[in-house]
Amino acid sequence: EVQLVETGGGLVQPGKSLKLTCATSGFTFSTAWMHWVRQSPEKRLEWIARIKDKSNNYATDYVESVKGRFTISRDDSKSSVYLQMNSLKEEDTATYYCTPGYWFAYWGQGTLVTVSS
């Protein structure tokens, strides 16, 4: 059974940092491309980052709104993917999900990030 567990969310002030973790099991993590997708309080879904596998040199890609602020990384030995979020803004408030593959077949429960002073 595929499992994805996102952790690390919380309440943070604008300009601060937060690191999210997604622990996975039930599929071959090392060959999976991993993504982070967020959902705003208004229920809008937004893809924000992707990291490829080792054979693709762990190439990363980001949506423009988070480039230079967010960093996606992975640890294949722990079957985990991370999202380092710096210089957080109020508009980053959302539930953050990690999901593998080409068409987001599996989703975790998400972790809520609230950016507010």
Place this chain on the structure above:
Amino acid sequence: DVVMTQTPVSLSVSLGGQVSISCRSSQSLLHNNGNTYLSWYLQKPGQSPQLLIYKVSNRFSGISDRFSGSGSGTDFTLKISRVEPDDLGLYYCGQGTQYPLTFGSGTKLEIK
């Protein structure tokens, strides 16, 4: 960026009825590898999104054949037949052809 336009924003259907949701992309979703990466998701109340359909018309594992996807290029449709109470929620289309990956704004399905 590819803009995904979903219509209608909401719809109400009687149990046992049929509905269609439209999704139009601002650019063709035909990838140069010949695949069209258009997916449909359902988010039930209080739950995470779940994959229904991938590559336009392929039902994901365990998804009822009451759900069907069709379309090509920039114009796609999700049809739900014999609507059941468990079908209510938010439906999203999403494209995986071009980065940044993008989603439609969602269609809320309510049961009359």
